[in-house]
Amino acid sequence: MPDTEKNLAFSSTSKAVRQALEGLRADYLERTVSKNLCGIAELVLAEALNDVVEHATARQADGRVRLALAYDPPFLTFDLRDNGAPMPGLSLPKGAPPCIETAIENLPEGGFGWSLIHALAQNIEYRRKNGWNYLRFRLSDDP
Amino acid sequence: MNLNRQDYNDAILITVAEARIDATVAIQFKDKLRELTDGGPARVVLDLGQVQFLDSSGLGAVVGAMKQLGPDRKLELADLTPVVEKVMRLTRMDTVFTIHSDRSAALAGLDPVT
Secondary structure, three states: OOOEEEEEEEEOOHHHHHHHHHHHHHHHHHHHOOHHHHHHHHHHHHHHHHHHHHHHOOOOOOOEEEEEEEEEOOEEEEEEEEOOOOOHHHOOOOOOOOOOOOOHHHOOOOOOHHHHHHHHOEEEEEEEEOOEEEEEEEEOOOO | OOEEEEEEOOEEEEEEOOOEEOOOOHHHHHHHHHHHHOOOOOEEEEEOOOOOEEOHHHHHHHHHHHHHHOOOOEEEEEOOOHHHHHHHHHOOHHHOOEEEOOHHHHOOOOOEOO
8 A cells, every 4th residue: 555645634614625625636636647637536526525515524513524645656546534424324325327318407406426436436435433434446547 | 706798699608717616606606697697598608618627516506507597598518628528428418518619619600799
């Protein structure tokens, strides 16, 4: 397991997530990986962290997130943890994309997050331990 | 939320002068867009050339904006940057929206209304 390159801790709010991701991009991702992989990382992290903010920690004031990443080219491995509620059924959402074969007025405005994560990340693992959710996944440039 | 409107014959061009459409600005985006497009012509072209990042919250806002226009009006997108293009493609929303390479392609043949 390569050494951890970055370790971040922040509150579980949309604003703190956005700041953390912008900082990670500017301080590290932009200078380390390709533009494409940088974009993939920002997107997958945003989706996973939005899920933490909007679901796991939605009903608490003390939501916290820790993010660690390791880079062993060509793979970026992320470890996220949060102190929110457990995933329903203690398992990852399957990420079936919402149905879009429908009239415009019935198009879904949400539910895309996990299908994006599954499309872009590999080796996604979830576990629950001592009141924390642990999510790990690996990213690389798509072909 | 910086959205700029330019009127053309039979179309409105809305330029999104923001780098990100994400969870923090999704609601403001929809509201501002509704404000700018209410009562306008049938075609609304959204120039996303400055938007470097859009996640599923941002996508939801754009879909919501399209639904707000109602069945007789059309929301078209122009000038997608790489992450935005990726999101549209992976969610297959590129089959739902008309997507132009840039604003000139979207507005070909239309004159601005000064």
